[in-house]
Amino acid sequence: MLHANAALTPRQRLRMARLIVDENWPVARAAEWFQVSWPTAKRWADRYRLAGPDGMTDRSSRPHSSPARTPQPTVRKIVHLRCKRRLGPVGIAAIVGVAASTVHAVLVRCRINRLSLLDRRTGEPVVRYERDRPGELVHTDVKKLGNIPTGGGWRTVGRVQGRRNKTTDGGKGRNRHHNVLMGHAYVHTAIDDHTRLAYAEIHDDETADTAIGFWRRAVAWFATRGVTIERVLSDNGSCYRSRAWRQACAQLGVATRYTRPYWPQTNGKAERFNRTMINEWAFVRPYPSEAARRAALPAWLHTYNHHRPHTALGGQPPITRLTNLSGQYI
Missing domain, CATH: 3.30.420.10 (Ribonuclease H-like superfamily/Ribonuclease H)
Structure with a gap:
């Protein structure tokens, strides 16, 4: 992954790989020219031979398989308990039979680790969206x-003074309880x-x-x-x-x-x-x-x-x- 002090950007990798593959530069000379190690220069040259310019970008470090990952039926049960019963990791772990840390990891991966991310009425994950351009919606x-009556309402001066201010202001009639309407x-x-x-x-x-x-x-x-x-x-x-x-x-x-x-x-x-x-x-x-x-x-x-x-x-x-x-x- 690229960082602030990376010696090679995708563009630089492509330049180096082309010098080695297309112009037959020695790997050691290209590595010295771009100030990287010999294995690094060889790796990018090999990727250029296999994939061309598209191979100059970083690859995902995610493994092809994760045998120890939580089984999908268990994940579905965790999500169901979270959405329908609003249980936390400890409560769900006691029912499902896995560690609370495992439950928390599943909730984070499914983006329901916070109850605020669930709809209060249905328990379903909140769907957030944003239109692509201004004016679309x-x-x-x-x-x-x-x-507010002249002199301030009840939030400011209290209920007693607020009623007096409403009466002084005149209001717009009275309700069935004889309170002044503003x-x-x-x-x-x-x-x-x-x-x-x-x-x-x-x-x-x-x-x-x-x-x-x-x-x-x-x-x-x-x-x-x-x-x-x-x-x-x-x-x-x-x-x-x-x-x-x-x-x-x-x-x-x-x-x-x-x-x-x-x-x-x-x-x-x-x-x-x-x-x-x-x-x-x-x-x-x-x-x-x-x-x-x-x-x-x-x-x-x-x-x-x-x-x-x-x-x-x-x-x-x-x-x-x-x-x-x-x-x-x-």
Whole structure:
């Protein structure tokens, strides 16, 4: 395997092998010229005779057979116990009759050594995917948040003062328990599957007309960044299931896709973005009013897209996946 101080790269190996085989250089002279040992020069010359230029790459050190490897029926039983009963290596080892270290090695090889890698409902391994190019699939969703009364909500000032602030603010009527209603903020979001680039707006409802208006602006926002949206994936909310939504997407040249009912994992990237947005924007500090919180969203979105490291992108912000984009590093 190549390393930082390797004397021979595949290109150098090929040059040396050609000197020996094609130009009849002595092996010792070629080895001295490339500053490697005589057996090394001979090995690459022999591989060049057998396989040509394709033989200059490193071969796998994996053995052709592993007689001591855990039998496949035992592996299947270990995987079954892990997925269906959520048992750890010690518990599985007691049932199967092998060492706990063997069970752990099997779980690592099958990539289910962490319970977070299994679906909570079915126990099946989580299937993670990423589209190949920007715009191939965009996830959209709506996150519902309670409005903050002027002076702060209960999360900031406590429940007693929070009720007083709601009463002073007027609210939007009262419920059957005579509590003041402040209404809700509906955060409409769109996140690209490949780049994780996100766009969001806050509205007072989640009707079809509002969702369509947001989607038209989202498509235009992505287009200014060189991203042409091909498909949109949404849940089965009434605004997305409406005929007007499908017609609007058809006019924009965007195909509609829907998640499996009662299966939010399908739209996992949007759900995860909503969670990040809640933690880093909505509840990150005590806002004195709903207007102050809404005014802080654009700045946070810019930070998310341009500066915040994303673990799924190797610690790089989403904008880095769009090349040759003016102003992307601002």
